[in-house]
Amino acid sequence: MQVLNKGTPVNYKESCIIRIQPVDGDNISSLRDALRCIPDDQSCTLILEHGDYHFYSDHATELFCFVSNNSEGLKRIAVPLIGIHDLTIDGQGSRLIFHGRVCPFLIRNCTGITLKNFSVDYVRPFVSQGTIQAVDTEAVTVRMDTENPYYFDGGRIWFSGDCYHQQGCQNGKLFKRDSFLHCLEFDTHKRETAYGVQDHYKMPASGVSEIEEGLIRLATSYPTPLPQIDNTLVISHDHRDCFGVCIDESSEVTIEGVDIYHTGAMAFIAQRSDTISLLSCTVAPHPNNGRMVSSFADASHFVNCRGLIRIIGCRFENMLDDPVNVHGIYSPVCRIIDKHTIEVMNGHHEQAGIPVADRGAEIRFVDQNSLLPIAHGMVKRVESINRFTWRVEFVNALPSVIRTGDCIESLQWVPDVEIRDCVFGKNRARGPLISTAGSVKIEGNHFHHAGSAIKISGDCNDWFESGAVKDVLIRNNIFDNCGYGKWGTGIIAIDPEIRPSHLGHNAYHQNISLIENEFRTFHQELIFARSVDGLIIQGNRIEKTRDYPEKETTFEGLKTEACLHVQSDLPSC
Template identity: 30%
Template sequence: MPTLFDVTDFGVLPGSHVDAAPGVRAALRAAGDVAGPVVLRFPPGDYHLWPDDAQRRELYVSNTVGDDPRHSVKAIALLVEATDDLVISGEGARLVLHGLQTTFAVIDSRRVRVEGLEFDFAVPTVVDATVADAGVAAGRAYRLIRVPAATLFSVEGASIRWHGETLASGAVAWSGRDALEYTQIHDPVRGRTSRGPNPLFDRVRSIRPVGERDVRIDYEHAEEPADLGLVYSMRSTTRDHPGGLVLDSSDVTLSRLRFRFLHGFGVVAQTSRDVSVEGCEFQTPPDSGRHSAGFADFVQFSGCSGEAVVRDCLFDGPHDDPINIHGTYLRVTGQPDRRTLELDYPHPETAGFPQFSPGDRIELVDRATLQAIASATVRTVRQPSGRAHDQPLRTIVVTVDAELPDDLAGRTAVENVTRTPTVRIARNIFRNVPTRGVLVTTRRAVLIEENRFERTGMAGIYVSCDADEWWESGPVRDLTIRGNEFIEPGGPAIFLDPTNTRSDPGHPVHSGVVVEENRFVLDGVPALDAKSTDGIRFRNNGIVRLGRQTPDIVLRSCSDVGVEVDGDAGRGKPAGDFPLLLEAD
């Protein structure tokens, strides 16, 4: 039988506004000291956690702030560290975070399950401003914008300062002015969210508050605004924390969690094995006036292995991709000898964590073609630890067991092909997404089935492989997309688009892609757009066309493609009703 702990045994009082961080830390420490299974329970109620007494760790996390020393130390509200066989259970418990924090982190742990909790921020770091009224009065345009009750602001002349709470130190957690650095726009009538320009603070004459939640903005011009009802979601672009973190851990399950807001870069599973996200909600609280549930992505797997599972979840209102699963290409910068490679992290938002262990298999690719030119096994490695800055944070040196070709520097990239997961993404709903629904690049088996993609701003499913911009590796070899619904995506419903600049159908980047029994409702975009892919099978899919007619399938430098159009599996009109295939070089 597991040992049972209750956070109230450590002085934590549900419903109190007293900082629960010290008591929660003591409860987690006690749970970690027990040999054998432990259940730690949060009774129903609200728990407030402030950053002043939060656990802090120096951590380097993929796709956040790279090696920027200003943000190397993360505040963590709920830290599980070097702990095995732990269940954290909290049905009806709501953890309210203050300031800037990571909601939870599971580090160096095995067999951990977190279930039933709700996470939210007292003051979200995204400002959702709804145009509640607009028009022209006395020859000048105006808007009345309404912000959620959780949003803090002050009007200062003809400007608005948005800000977080005042911490115990006296400092304000965060602040920014007017449109901040980034905006996306939600249209609740059309059910679409997209990136775009923000006109709220252009040519402003005056700003004044109207009550507690409304602000009137008057302009120097008389052009009547045409955006009544739209929501402008504004934020900075610094991903200083991961929203949640599973780091160097295995057999971790996140179950029935409700993420009402995630600051920073979503829930990141990094260099971990066998991680599942099941039955979770990523959505703002009902009737809160808020739209944005995430500052960036919702879920990311980076350099993971074993099985990555995301099933039965709702993804509603991110500021980037709901799911992204990838490895990391490292650029070859030097070659001291035939068995030694000098590597670096080329993207400014990713650096500082280890990539290899002795015995890992690596593959070198030509960056222009993304074709493998050599492979080897790692013998020794000098690299950052991911936890400290005592080693260089952007460079890695590896030695391998075999002689490599000459002249690799600059033109090649390296991927750790040992740290690649199998993937299952099933029965999820994607809604109010400005970008893609799912990004996935892994050479092991991928199954994406029975999901619903509603009006994504770009592709529903995007498969890249990129040694040029984001450096997210690698190719797909076994990808099945089955039984999904794609409702009016803003780009190709399924987009296979590696970044190779030289393509040859005889040497594809991707292979083994099956698209079957899906339903597509499309307006001016193809069901499938594929580049440099071998062995595509497109069968028993139903396609309904709205508005502009375009080819159902676009192929670029593809080979061995099989398309079946003799039925629609009872899902709308068969693909053959409209132009079927466009070959493009």
């Protein structure tokens, strides 16, 4: 097999194996040339010979992307895989280094794609950080890291750096830059969110001043507890614009041995896709650069997917949101047009452009207050009015019980989930969020989170994330000192957002088992469960620790609300 000389683009193909080597400067053109060589009628392997591959936004492909739970918009894509089938990209341990506002991978309308054996990082991260030097009730003083440059213009601070203001956002370099900053304190030595902290949102960028070069003062009334001197303050000044890998309308996608050290949105986001595997992947800061944050949002997120989602042997740490989220979408009814037709909307602004249903799909109507099903229907036709509004026509007449404000949920997107042998933690917020009626197995994992380790919810009034679970097994996991922050009630939080006045005799979730897990904990808020029919809690071990200060608790052991058929060997209240 021939190996190309350094600096040569793509000009060799044998048995559908294509090899490239890194070039000096931008590698986007040479990789694009390689993709053009892929045949339509047979499987192919694209091998990146080991090395450093740099990618800039200047010549990246520009596409408008609706990405659920991320920011919609015109994006620059380094590696767009569109309508490709049976392709493996093997990085051979290479480093993919990104400069500026460019998204690494988009997989759209593809089948049989494998990405493996490479890492992803950015020269300039999408957050800034510095060491806390002084704190009082009116301000925080921070010594900024040198890799996070900034300047002042128009009476406020702006953050800059390697290609940070290049193309990739609309209407010039300052488009969509908030006039507010969001701050979060990290424990410098533990490299995790600091004990007891909460988000400090919407701090005016105009309230920042410079004391001397590299030393800034943030005038703000910081929420208690006040930040600690020598801890690290992370400042978010961007949107969820630059995902790592987006899987859209695709099937049979495997990502193996891929290390993502930083992204400007979610590291892995999949929507309307079938059968996805994340195997031995890492989302965590590079161990040698001192950064506190890996992905700007979730490590992995799956919206309206089906088939089997496998997350095996992965390590997801230091994200600004959760390691895993699997859910569907509740779409509120905003108008009843006639006896067969309704108008519905995407309930959350980050669901823009995501279809609410498909022709021939079975739909469940859900009461917005109780979250319980009230009717079913079969879709005859779907018409997009705009990116938030959809006209849905049904085969049969609408049930008379349907009201505006109720939601629809498509039942064609119900994945099974297997999460096994993973390490999750040190991130803002929680562990995995699970909302699917498929079979869910969470086994042999290690959790260490500021909030709840596992959250099973569902809501029709905020993020509009469906749906009710039917078969969840949580077994042989270690829950290691979870709950040292403000995100969640209980190490395990089963908390569908049902208004108290609508908690009734019928439960929202069903058949959840927590068996033979180990809880290493400095507090006793173990499991909170609301509206579950069939809850089994047996054989779990509890070890009291002193690794964090004791905190005020609202319950001990197990607390239930409106649950049926509970079998538990924990103390309950």
